[in-house]
Amino acid sequence: MIPFFGRLLGKKPREEEVDLMKKFLVVGLGNIGPKYHNTRHNIGFRILDHLAEEESLSFEPAKLGDVATYKFKGRTFILLKPSTYMNLSGKAVNYWLQKEKVPLENLLVVTDDLNLPFGTLRLKTKGSDGGHNGLKDIQAQLNTTKYTRFRFGISDEFSKGRQVDYVLGEWEEEEEKKMPERLKTSAELIRSFGTAGVNNTMNTFNGK
Template structure:
């Protein structure tokens, strides 16, 4: 009887702990050539969140990782070092290693179909031609995971999409970027503290 109660309490504690841990993945490409490109907005968001909370990233398996503890929640910030097209390997590894449930995963990525700086949080959806999202979907074997899309707009001429995505922010975009990074960081914390539905209602389209 007592052994059963002890085991049950341990299981409850483990489940409770899992519910309070979140894996926040920023997508991007490693290397100096990509640092200031639109495609690396996932890295940039996590760098901003780490900076304002005085966090340090450490080189770990398949990426760099920082941990942010806030009001009983733990946010693991992951920047995969596998390059964009192989992001799923790092996501799957850290979800399993940290025993984080899929509903506590949030992937931050760029989106050509949204105006610059506009946020859109979704709980599922297609990869939409984004190779990083496609690989995550393939490795997790599901399209039902949370993704926070950051608009980079589609201000490019025909045939110049790759150059635009892998290009640097314009001066006008750069002048507005800090405020947008702050807003995105607030959405991440809201995701962990208030839940996905409340966060969608508060931040989508802003």
């Protein structure tokens, strides 16, 4: 970002600043371990895994998570699956933002959302944690609610008192049938976030 006085004087951003604006941190939220692999709560991991598979990328173990680097149209996407478990996601997000010097506006957090029908995609540039422990920890670590989150609807088809079992449960057969198309569109949304910008991406993909 150009310093305030530099903007007033019409100064151009330094090459280093331009490069940083082309770098993005995309964090898929989830829990590590085989028993969580195909659960609703792990849709963030699954979306990043799908993008990596499309682009023949490999995740490598690194500090606080598994990481893959994706180059696309002059942009660099750092894909992160935290290894901290959901409730401590903010620690990994904060570390990798600082390590890669990614501007906060170039952070995208991919998460499940009970308040949206299955497969609904919604991008927001800020908001509350909505009771989501992963988002709650990110907010606490970053000390702000102003970061972009990509919410994937998992619906709320659970009986009273069964929320935990539901989010940690596996997808229904009918949901799995629709998943390939939903994952493909989710990958397109992530690419658009880095290339077309957040506002254009919201207009194109929200509710899609």
